[in-house]
Amino acid sequence: MSAAAIVGTGFMGRVHAEALARIGVDVRGVVGSSPERAAAAGLGPVYANLAEMLDDDSVDVVHVCSPNHLHHAQVVAAMRAGKHVVCEKPLAMTPAQAQELCDLATERGLVNAVCFLSRFYPLCQTAAARVDDGSVGTVRMVSGHYLQDWLADAADWNWRVDPALGGQLRVVGDIGSHWLDLVSHVSGQRVESVLADLTTVYPNRDGVAVTTEDMAGVLLRFDGGARGVLTLSQVSPGRKNRLSFEVSGSAASLGWNSETPDQLWIGHRDEPNQALVRGDGDYPPGHAQGYPDAFKALFRAVYDAVDETAPCNAGYPTFDDGREQVLVGEAIAASARLGGWSPVRR
Structure with missing residues (x-):
């Protein structure tokens, strides 16, 4: 290897x-x-x-x-x-x-890859496969959030707060990009345009002026016709690292969150809802498979490509996916600045 x-x-x-x-x-x-x-x-x-x-x-x-x-x-x-x-x-x-x-x-x-690791939770791959095989019907809506609390106090500081080091977008770039990449992967649709509201809760942290956002609310239009709603925060007490999405299709819905990664909720209109428990992966069911394991799966796919035992771009996020989230971030920043819908300019 x-x-x-x-x-x-x-x-x-x-x-x-x-x-x-x-x-x-x-x-x-x-x-x-x-x-x-x-x-x-x-x-x-x-x-x-x-x-x-x-x-x-x-x-x-x-x-x-x-x-x-x-x-x-x-x-x-x-x-x-x-x-x-x-x-x-x-x-x-x-x-x-x-x-x-x-x-x-x-x-x-x-070989090139960007670490949007959430794709490699086994049940996120299951969700993507169910959308792809038509099990959920036409995807109509995607909703969810990514919430953290590590910057919930005015004295909290990290280099990511400084736009010269972390970029002009913080909560969108740092955690929103993970959510956006994941739901595009699951839904099979790319973000087409956005309407965004960005909020800096603490314009001053420990005596230092802050211009990067602590919270964001984003409406989304996808190129396959779906609509979306995303909430982001790094100032939500008690939420350590919760990424959650729900995909609503014409035939069924799918829901998943990173705090219970071994369960996928499947919603139905005319029959009982289901909780699908992970049945495959690196560990037997009942043995939690989480954040470190998603990295392991991502890197295994990348190194299989490097060693030419699997095709390049076989399911892992590439530089093209990294560029995609930079472009979506630019649209979100433009929307917040101009106060209206902004297209993703590819």
């Missing part, structure tokens, strides 16, 4: 390292903001800098887990060095940057 290296040694770097170890991928080394911090993370051997990592011919795949503003330059450097790339979202800070990365990946013929 191909070998990896990781850029970034914070939370996401640790998540990637653990998932790679669990599927048997050797991590040859890591790069941090400094060699000292990288060594302290204990994720593997430490490279002095990104250039040293990219000069290592034993590294086949680079995992970019650094702060958002660094993604574009680091991905470009990795691909120009001939490395396949797995990038945390957002893929880039602007549509132009995202397009450049898509073009470069195509030009170099490199």
